[in-house]
Amino acid sequence: xxxxxxxxxxxxxxxxxxxxxxxxxxxxxxxxLVVYSFNAAPSMSRWxxxxxQWYEAALQNRQVREVALRSLWLALAAGTMATLVATLAAxxxxxGGRFRGRTMIHALINQPLMVPEIVTGxxxxxxxxxxxxxxxxxxxxxxVLAHTAFCIPFAYLPVRARxxxxxxxxxxxxxDLYASxxxxxxxxxLPLLWPGVLAGFMLAFVISLDAVVITEFVKSAGQDTLPxxxxxxxxxxxxxxxxxxxxxxxxxxxLAVTAFFLLxxxxx
Amino acid sequence: MTAAQRRWLxxxxxxxxxxxxxxxxxxxxxxxxxxxxxxxxxxxxxxxxDAWFSVLFARDMFDPEIVEPNIAHLAILWRSVSLALQTxxxxxxxxxxxxWFIATRPRGTRELWLFLVTIPFxxxxxxxxxxxxxxxxxxGLVNTLLMQAGxxxxxxxxxxxxxxxxxxxxxxxxxxxxxxxxAAMERVxxxxxxxxxDLYASxxxxxxxxxxxxxxPGLVAGxxxxxxxxxGAWVTPRLLGGGRNLMLGNLIELxxxxxxxxxxxxxxxxxxLALVLVALLVYLRAVDPDTRRRDHG
Amino acid sequence: MxxxxxxxxxxxxxxxxFGDGGHAVRALDNVDLQVKGGEFFTLLGPSGCGKSTLLxxxxxxxxxxxxxxxxxGRDVTALGPDRRPVNTVFQQYALFPHLSVADNIGxxxxxxxxxxSDRAARVYxxxxxIQLEGLAARRPDALSGGQQQRVxxxxxxxxxxxxxxxxxxxSALDVKLRREMQDExxxxxxxxxxxxxxxxxxxxxxxxxxxxxAVMREGRICQVDTPAGLYEAPADAAVASFVGDASFLExxxxxxxxxxxxxxxxxxxxxxxxxxxxxxARGGDRVTAMVRPERVQVGAPGDGALEATVEExxxxxxxxxxxLCLDDGTTLFARAGAAPAWQPGARVGVTLPxxxxxxxxx
Ligand SMILES: Nc1ncnc2c1ncn2[C@@H]1O[C@H](COP(=O)(O)OP(=O)(O)OP(=O)(O)O)[C@@H](O)[C@H]1O
Ligand SMILES: [Mg+2]
Numbered sequence: 001x002x003x004x005x006x007x008x009x010x011x012x013x014x015x016x017x018x019x020x021x022x023x024x025x026x027x028x029x030x031x032x033l034v035v036y037s038f039n040a041a042p043s044m045s046r047w048x049x050x051x052x053q054w055y056e057a058a059l060q061n062r063q064v065r066e067v068a069l070r071s072l073w074l075a076l077a078a079g080t081m082a083t084l085v086a087t088l089a090a091x092x093x094x095x096g097g098r099f100r101g102r103t104m105i106h107a108l109i110n111q112p113l114m115v116p117e118i119v120t121g122x123x124x125x126x127x128x129x130x131x132x133x134x135x136x137x138x139x140x141x142x143x144v145l146a147h148t149a150f151c152i153p154f155a156y157l158p159v160r161a162r163x164x165x166x167x168x169x170x171x172x173x174x175x176d177l178y179a180s181x182x183x184x185x186x187x188x189x190l191p192l193l194w195p196g197v198l199a200g201f202m203l204a205f206v207i208s209l210d211a212v213v214i215t216e217f218v219k220s221a222g223q224d225t226l227p228x229x230x231x232x233x234x235x236x237x238x239x240x241x242x243x244x245x246x247x248x249x250x251x252x253x254x255l256a257v258t259a260f261f262l263l264x265x266x267x268x
Numbered sequence: 269m270t271a272a273q274r275r276w277l278x279x280x281x282x283x284x285x286x287x288x289x290x291x292x293x294x295x296x297x298x299x300x301x302x303x304x305x306x307x308x309x310x311x312x313x314x315x316x317x318d319a320w321f322s323v324l325f326a327r328d329m330f331d332p333e334i335v336e337p338n339i340a341h342l343a344i345l346w347r348s349v350s351l352a353l354q355t356x357x358x359x360x361x362x363x364x365x366x367x368w369f370i371a372t373r374p375r376g377t378r379e380l381w382l383f384l385v386t387i388p389f390x391x392x393x394x395x396x397x398x399x400x401x402x403x404x405x406x407x408g409l410v411n412t413l414l415m416q417a418g419x420x421x422x423x424x425x426x427x428x429x430x431x432x433x434x435x436x437x438x439x440x441x442x443x444x445x446x447x448x449x450x451a452a453m454e455r456v457x458x459x460x461x462x463x464x465x466d467l468y469a470s471x472x473x474x475x476x477x478x479x480x481x482x483x484x485p486g487l488v489a490g491x492x493x494x495x496x497x498x499x500g501a502w503v504t505p506r507l508l509g510g511g512r513n514l515m516l517g518n519l520i521e522l523x524x525x526x527x528x529x530x531x532x533x534x535x536x537x538x539x540x541l542a543l544v545l546v547a548l549l550v551y552l553r554a555v556d557p558d559t560r561r562r563d564h565g
Numbered sequence: 566m567x568x569x570x571x572x573x574x575x576x577x578x579x580x581x582x583f584g585d586g587g588h589a590v591r592a593l594d595n596v597d598l599q600v601k602g603g604e605f606f607t608l609l610g611p612s613g614c615g616k617s618t619l620l621x622x623x624x625x626x627x628x629x630x631x632x633x634x635x636x637x638g639r640d641v642t643a644l645g646p647d648r649r650p651v652n653t654v655f656q657q658y659a660l661f662p663h664l665s666v667a668d669n670i671g672x673x674x675x676x677x678x679x680x681x682s683d684r685a686a687r688v689y690x691x692x693x694x695i696q697l698e699g700l701a702a703r704r705p706d707a708l709s710g711g712q713q714q715r716v717x718x719x720x721x722x723x724x725x726x727x728x729x730x731x732x733x734x735x736s737a738l739d740v741k742l743r744r745e746m747q748d749e750x751x752x753x754x755x756x757x758x759x760x761x762x763x764x765x766x767x768x769x770x771x772x773x774x775x776x777x778x779a780v781m782r783e784g785r786i787c788q789v790d791t792p793a794g795l796y797e798a799p800a801d802a803a804v805a806s807f808v809g810d811a812s813f814l815e816x817x818x819x820x821x822x823x824x825x826x827x828x829x830x831x832x833x834x835x836x837x838x839x840x841x842x843x844x845x846a847r848g849g850d851r852v853t854a855m856v857r858p859e860r861v862q863v864g865a866p867g868d869g870a871l872e873a874t875v876e877e878x879x880x881x882x883x884x885x886x887x888x889l890c891l892d893d894g895t896t897l898f899a900r901a902g903a904a905p906a907w908q909p910g911a912r913v914g915v916t917l918p919x920x921x922x923x924x925x926x927x
Contacts, residue, residue, distance in 0.1 A: 008372070009458060009461045009462050009465055009474075009626060010368075010372040010458060010461060011372075011471065012365075012368065012471050012472070012474070012475045012479070013471055013472065014365070015365040015368050015369060016365075016369055018362070018365035018366070018369075019365045019366040019368070019369030019370075020369075021362075022362045022363075022365070022366045022442070023366070023384060023385075025362070025439075026384075026385070026388050026439070026442065027388070028403065028409075029396070029399035029400050029402065029403045029439065030388060030391065030395075030396070030399050032399065032402050032403055032409050033395070033398065033399045033402055036402070043407060044402065044407055044408060044409060044412055045407055045412050084281075085281045085282045085285060086282065088278040088279070088281060088282065089278065089279050089281075089282040091278050092274075092275045092276075092278035092279045093279075099272070099275065105279060105283070108282075108283065108286045108287070108290070108291060109282065109286065111286065111290045111291060111294075112286075112290055114496070114544065114548065115290075115294065115541060115544070116496070116497070116499070116500025116517065116540055116541070116544060117497075117500065117502065118500055118502040118517035118520055118521065118537075118540070119294070119297070119500065119520070119537040119540055119541055120290065120293070120294075121502075122297070122520060122521065122524050122533060122534075122537060123293035123294055123296065123297045123537070124289065124293050125524065126293065126296060126297065126300065126524070126530065126534075127292065127293040127296055145285065145288075145289050146289055148285060148289075149285050149286055149289035149290050152282060152285070152286065206390055209392065210390075210392050210393055212393060212394060212503055213502050213503060227392060227393070227394045230394040230395075230398065231394060231503065231506075231507070234394065234397070234398055234401065234507050235506075235507065238398070238401075242398065243402075246392075246394075246395040246398050246399070249392050249394075249395050250391055250392070250395050253390050253391050253392055253395075254387060254390075254391070256390075257386070257387060257390040261383060457659065459655050459657065459659040460659050460661060460662075462624075462626050462646070462653075462655070462659065463653070463655060463659040463660075463661070463720075464661075464672070464676075465625075465626065465645065465646040465647050466624055466625075466626065466646045466647075466651075466652055466653045466721075467647075467652065467672050467673035467676055467720070467721075467724070468647045468648075468673050468676035468677050468724065469647055469672075469676045470647055470676075473676055477672070477676075478661065481663045482662070482663060
């Protein structure tokens with residue numbers, strides 16, 4: 001539906017104004033955040049000129065550095081595991097037609113999408129508390145595992161979408177040319193699937209970086225991630241340092257999402 | 269190795285992780301909701317329906333025979349459902365024109381507008397909630413601007429109210445409404461609009477009689493997609509609603525913390541899950557073509 | 566249809582330019598047109614010539630860059646499609662998928678505020694007219710192409726428009742169904758007396774259905790005439806080649822006198838030809854003349870003014886369509902009896918009787 005002139009049939013009174021207003025509403029809060037992260041004054045009530053002092057403060061804050069690093073490597077670990085596991089699962093569900101239990105598998109994979117995070121969070125807390133007592137282990141594995149499970153459906157989506165557009169006869173053709181099953185996969189399927197896998201990883205990475213509820217309930221003392229640290233800070237009086245931290249996090253998310261879009265738009 | 273064996277081998281890691289870290293814990297919660305609370309948290313392995321009972325009812329303090337509705341829980345349940353519905357409504361009001369606007373852009377620029385809608389969505393939830401705080405706090409953007417303009421003398425208290433929760437959730441979940449709506453609207457044939465106009469429909473009638481019914485699948489999908497996370501929201505009411513404006517999610521958390529009533533927390537979790545399932549069923553009924561045909565016939 | 570009946574549709578100086586700057590497309594260029602009441606009027610022309618644009622300007626779905634549209638003497642140029650007493654049958658029907666057949670047909674009436682009972686009666690009347698009484702409750706996607714077509718017609722006719730606009734309504738149908746629907750369309754128009762403006766790029770369809778035809782090319786109207794008039798007296802080479810088969814010869818104009826001309830053929834022989842209006846050629850000029858295939862007489866070699874070779878013979882049942890190559894290289898189409906079995910390569914003699922040739926303006 002193109003042609004957007006004044007007489008265009010698609011014009012409905014007030015809609016364009018409402019839509020543009022919505023875009024403004026979407027971006028005003030984010031823009032405020034970014035702009036005031038560069039404000040020399042510690043308050044929103046005045047603008048004292050451009051300054052990077054809050055960024056300096058944030059980056060020199062040991063705690064910020066620590067939780068940010070933990071968030072990053074958690075997202076890397078969980079994103080990688082979720083993508084690996086989801087790719088294998090997608091290969092099993094997309095190829096080879098319908099099979100008994102497929103609906104069950106889909107329900108299982110999508111469960112983290114449908115169950116409210118708070119429910120998953122307290123359920124994990126309850127179960128892990130038992131495991132903690134029994135094993136005495138209190139490390140990061142709980143968080144990695146929880147984030148992996150939570151990210152699987154997000155990694156699964158783009159991989160599956162990509163796999164569905166791939167022509168299965170390509171792998172057959174490779175097999176016909178005396179490629180073993182593994183070599184056919186490595187040399188034919190995987191390269192074609194790769195953009196989907198990368199997109200899945202990007203998505204899983206962002207989701208893990210964003211996950212706050214589950215993390216809050218699963219973490220033990222001293223395992224704060226950037227979101228749970230922010231959650232704690234935001235209930236108190238916030239310093240403009242938080243603007244800088246939030247803007248940096250915003251930047252990372254934007255980069256990942258842009259990469260995701262570019263990857264998922266690339267055609268095979 | 270047979271094809272079936274290979275398939276299950278590929279599925280094994282996903283199934284194992286999800287069974288242990290997603291489906292399993294839910295079952296544990298279901299079981300816990302039928303047990304008695306332990307004295308310092310946790311549960312005692314004794315069957316009891318007390319937790320489920322106290323989701324909605326309470327016994328009189330002095331005479332346990334007198335059963336009355338649990339006002340506090342009912343109020344929170346009501347607030348959760350009501351806020352989730354209001355959020356859905358706000359998202360419809362803002363999302364419908366936005367989705368239509370995007371769907372009627374020339375082909376080349378549509379993706380850009382879509383991208384603009386999705387960017388805030390992929391931004392960290394805490395960042396977005398913090399941004400809303402910055403805008404509506406007493407010394408925030410809105411109050412500062414209004415006071416500088418001389419409209420008000422005292423800042424309006426917006427943060428830590430239900431209104432703030434509503435604004436925050438609508439802000440956070442709006443893209444979930446726009447995307448499915450857009451997908452439905454993009455498929456609407458513009459010749460149908462021309463036919464409606466040609467048959468004496470004003471632009472508004474065209475909207476009501478053609479655009480709205482044909483966008484219905486997207487509208488239903490968007491509403492469910494917004495309603496589900498809204499009713500289970502925990503972060504937004506915690507940060508924007510302050511201590512007094514609890515939602516179901518916060519009530520659940522409370523039972524595992526200060527409340528020390530895990531079975532009740534489990535029963536409340538299952539209640540929340542049930543509400544989500546109801547929303548999903550409504551959705552399935554609404555998009556099922558057979559049901560739809562009967563509705564119109 | 567006398568000339569003093571007021572025109573139902575009057576278009577003056579109508580222009581529509583799409584885009585701007587270097588990419589501007591003049592889809593319609595200064596078009597004047599009058600359609601009389603009760604007339605079946607057809608816009609005929611090749612793809613992209615602006616037929617749909619003109620129709621959409623009449624419907625109000627498009628706004629003109631310049632010019633005016635009058636319907637029943639009223640200036641409707643500034644009115645939207647919902648305020649014009651015209652209805653359109655769309656190319657792919659554009660039936661509302663969420664409404665039943667009856668609700669589709671009653672849509673316009675509902676928008677006009679008809680009461681439920683009046684609407685039901687009118688819808689029933691329309692269903693009877695298109696002979697689909699049994700399908701009132703069906704959805705459009707459960708109808709065949711022909712049935713959808715008829716519902717689209719009924720939907721457009723239900724509000725009793727002053728003008729019915731049809732944009733290639735039959736192009737989505739297969740050949741056999743198309744014939745049937747052409748008859749059906751004629752019947753509906755006879756019964757309802759509605760003025761029709763019909764768009765097609767199929768010349769057979771245009772000639773078979775229309776009272777008058779406007780031939781369009783590149784946003785302009787080349788000629789408006791009855792089907793017979795177009796065929797017998799095309800205004801220029803473009804019209805001649807678009808309506809029916811035509812061959813063109815370079816001839817020398819010897820003399821002209823009140824609509825008649827004397828010309829010398831390539832072989833040297835002299836015949837009388839009809840002179841089309843608007844030409845400025847004078848005696849001695851080289852001009853283009855047109856001839857219809859059935860006016861070309863084919864005989865034994867030496868048996869005519871011109872000699873030619875048969876290049877292709879296509880048997881068409883009863884007649885044979887011949888493509889001939891005159892000795893000077895000109896291609897000439899002829900329609901001959903089936904009797905002698907014409908073979909490619911055969912030599913023939915060709916006669917162009919007096920009055921068969923038509924001298925066209927340069
Ligand atoms: N909305 C538009 N924007 C830009 N150019 C347009 C638009 N609509 C039509 N045109 C151009 O105007 C010219 C006339 O188009 P129109 O659709 O009227 O042709 P038509 O005679 O109906 O052709 P067809 O037989 O293929 O339907 C074409 O060159 C077309 O590309
Ligand atoms: Mg056309």
